[in-house]
Amino acid sequence: MENIEPSLLGTACAPSHKFAGVQTFPINALPAVQLVSEDIAELSHSFEAKWKAVSRYYERVNSDVLFFFSDIAIQAEAMGARALFAPDNMPAIKATAPAILTPRAVDVPRMQINAQVVRAMAHDR
Secondary structure, eight states, X not given: OOOOOGGGXXXXXXOOOTTTTOOEEEEOHHHHHTTXXXXXXXXXXXXXXXXXXXXXXXXXXXXXXXXXXXOTHHHHHHTTOEEEEETTEEEEEEEOXXXXXXXXXXXXXXXXXXXXXXXXXXXXX
C-alpha cells in the first residue's frame, strides 16, 4: 500500500481509488422540498410526497449513485423522543425520550416510509 500523507486522506489530493469519477448525490428534505408543492412536514410523513421529491431530484442530477437520507431527528424519534414538525423547517426534538429504546424500523412510521422509498428507488432505477 502507498505511503499517503494522513492529512490528504479523503481529499481530492489523495490518490484515486476504485470509485474515482463516480458521481454521488445525497437527497435530503431541503433541496427536494423545492421541487414539489408539499412541505417538509409532508415529506417527513408521506411516502408519496417523499417519493415524488426523490424522483424529481434524481431527474435533475447526472449521478451514478443516488441515495437519500432522513433528518437526524428520526434517530432520536426511533429511540422514544418526541419530534416537532413544521412546514418550513427540518424536524426538531420537542421532548427527550423518557428512556432510551432500541430502535426498530417496524415501530417507527417515518422509518417505514424511508424503507418504502428505498425499495421504490431500487425498483424504479
